[in-house]
Amino acid sequence: MKKKTFPILLLIFLLAIGCSKKSPIEKVTKVFEKVKSETIFNLVEVEQKQIKGLNILDFGIEFPEEKHAAFFAKSSVISGEKQQVEIGSSSNIPFAVFVNGKKQFVQPKRRSFEFREIAYDIFNFQDSFNLDFNKGNNEIVIQTLSGERPKIYLKEISPPGKELKLKFGKWVFSKSLRNNFTKTLDLSDLNWQNKKLVMQHSIETPKVRTYPREANNEWTYSNGAAILGLMNIYNYNNDESLYNYVKQFCDFTLTNYDLLRKDYFDNNSLRCADYRMFRKAMLDDTGAPTLPLILIYQKTKDEKYIPLINEMAEYVSHGQARLSDGTLCRPEPVEMTVWADDMFMSAPMLLRVALINDDKSMADDAVKQILNIHNYLWDEKAELHKHAWFDDVKEQSQIFWSRANGWIIWAVTDALQFLPKESESYNKVMKIYNKIIRGIIKYQDTDGIWHQVLNNPTSFGETSGSAMFTMAIAAGVNNGWLDNSYKDHALKGWKAISRKISNDGIVKDICRGTGIGYDEEFYMKRKRFPNDPRGLGALFTCAVEVEKLMKDQ
Template identity: 35%
Template sequence: MKKLVLIILLFGFLPGLLFAQQASENEVLVRKVADQIIRETILGFQSEDNKTLYKTSAEIPQNVKVHYASKYAGWHYTNGVLNLAMLDLGEYLKEKKYTDYAINHVAFGFANYKTFEQRFKHDVPHYTYPFGEFFTMQELDDFGAMGASVAEVYALDKQPEFENYVLKAAKHLTEERSRLTDGTFVRAFPYKMTLWADDLYMSVPFLVETAKLTGAQKYFDDAAKQIINFNKYLWDSEKEIYWHAYFSDLKRNGVAHWGRCNGWVMLAQVRLLDALPENHPQRKKLIELLERQILGIAKYQNADGLWYQVLDKNDSYPESSCTAMFVYGIAKAINKGWIDKRYVSIAVSGWEGLKKKEINEKGQLKDICVGTSIQNDLTYYYNRPVGLNEKHGTGPLLDAGVEILKLEKSGLYNYKYSTE
């Protein structure tokens, strides 16, 4: 009997022992990060006095105001970024719980948005209540990244309402959004027809997913045009990084080379190149633009492998979300063969810097700049607060982790370039 119990115990522990032997230090860390996000995610609503939790919107009394039960429950562009990262992680590790994270989040939105649409539409600003972004689609970041994640979830779970949402958003994007005369996306604030670097990510991944869903080449063409045009308006050829803004009325850029907006530009480029047909006429130029950005931002990496909140201002703080974005973009470009593998050390140094300086023992990411608008003074960018596992950084960190694991698997993580 004792021998039988011992055998059972050994078999019970064996999968864990095998995982511990096979998983690298980086894989263990990436899993820890993802599992911590899952633990912090509560899909539900909390009353404003935080005394009552409602699992569904149908449970909320008519006169009770609520907020999301956790920062990861919302319909915000950062939730779309995280969903896409979880889907990529689940696919790479063959781990259903990560894929299910995105599927469950999207399903939660579709199950609950109608309550808020009925109660609040047109009464108060859309960003002041849950799921306001879902049905108003006032700005690109209300639907772009989330729409991209809905499209990827639809590929796994063919719910007609998911497809309808993507097609509705695509129609809105292509027929109703504000653009410059050359077709470049702009916003209405802080001044009319203002170009934000962030919006390259808020538009391009969605265009990519819509192209994949519909098979229509025009979405790939529009995405390529956005990247080329954004470069025309935002690239600083002297410093070889991007400005945060372009004011079309003044025909000049803003004041800041903000770290995360440069990260959004890089993420948009790799998302497009990953899906763009090999024979697309703009593919070669797009790879050249990506390589140009990679070599440009490499000049601003500090001794710890991190990048700064304002890239060219080393008296601003090291910021972890843009660092994760650059690690992801560079590692992805190397894994795909878009740039030479000798540049892998830029990504590896960035990842090692995040591990040593920015990820705590729970797998939470520190020093993530909170949401940031466009301002006309550098002081604003210098003084933006940071958060722990703030939602703007967790998706990019997982993105980076997946590509780092691919570098490990290919043997490039420890690649040393030599002329000998």
């Protein structure tokens, strides 16, 4: 028995040594293989998913053959108390709203339908009005006048993330020859039908997968960042499997564009596959998600990618809200908020499209975002960036979030590789780079990791931010921006990060997508999902820079 035990233990020991000697790129290639194995390039039809609390009354879908009828829709509404609630609506047809038999609102105009989701859980409607509800069950009835494919959206207006006061039941529909609004509601002559089942296209995903949320080939900023990381590996080692995956990703997006556009706009499938591409409400929808198409175009020069690249670039340049000085901002959590994240969501895309289109103004805009966002968010005492700037009160947010600082240093590091070294812009961005590096190394823990809240070592060691910082330091040494004394910070960082990666390609401790928090607790309690792509792109890029660093030793 003892004779058999020794060889087994020796084998385990040798396997452990072998694993520990994997190069950074070998280590993260396992992660890529895991992601690839859980990616299916196929659309499936599923029952339509919808934005929470949004009621879509599309009479053209319910009664496709009716061209001249007026329509009714009816539902129950449960209210926790007797209250008045503000409702937002968009419509292309005159309509009246009755609650418990009483007419409470009339929209009298025939007009074009306009509705926009302008940020996470924030919407622009054409109208807003108050409705009175009793405690308990209420009946709501919508009556339209006749018209071509009448459509109405209704939603309770509430702050993002807050529980809704009302709970709507299922809607039923009827058609009518009545074409005027009366004071009293008579429904006795109407025949009601249930809402039709509407299908939408979604990206097929495995029944069991590591990352449980968006598909790995969905149009998202996180997948855009992950693809950037993969192409950084490909540009280093010419691994064709990486290139083929990225090209398949891009071609899948383009192939399904028209079908999904029809889903989104014609069938009201506001959560169909790649819906962010059509929502175009923020830089998260338009900047970083476009990177895969840009990178493949730069490789193939295939013009089929250009229209969508330019569509998204137009939004980044002219569609996103800005402060008076041109700094990109968002309407959340309050109007005119500058986010650290948006330096990465904008600058890498702008710099690359500037090259494609030979458009210096886009490169200048990228530099402007880097300089301005840094100036708004930099805390001189801590030598870190805050997560946000609230322009309405001229104040920074309170917390030094790891990935917020990471997005910034990644964008800065990326920009230095595009700007002409003799330019004033390069020198200005380089000064910012050096300031950030001097600050960030102070917050590296003794084991090499950086924490979720950078100045709070009791917060968890966070993988995505740590990868971004390690990548930036290693790139600095590799490019001669930093002297060799910084090598140890990069190598310690990689050692800590590599402990977060299992042998079967699963990365842990990546903070989920995170809005602007007002206190430490918000950041400390954020969920972590394995193989969240919000950390993978930085991890892949980090592996390249650390491997270069190790080879130069």
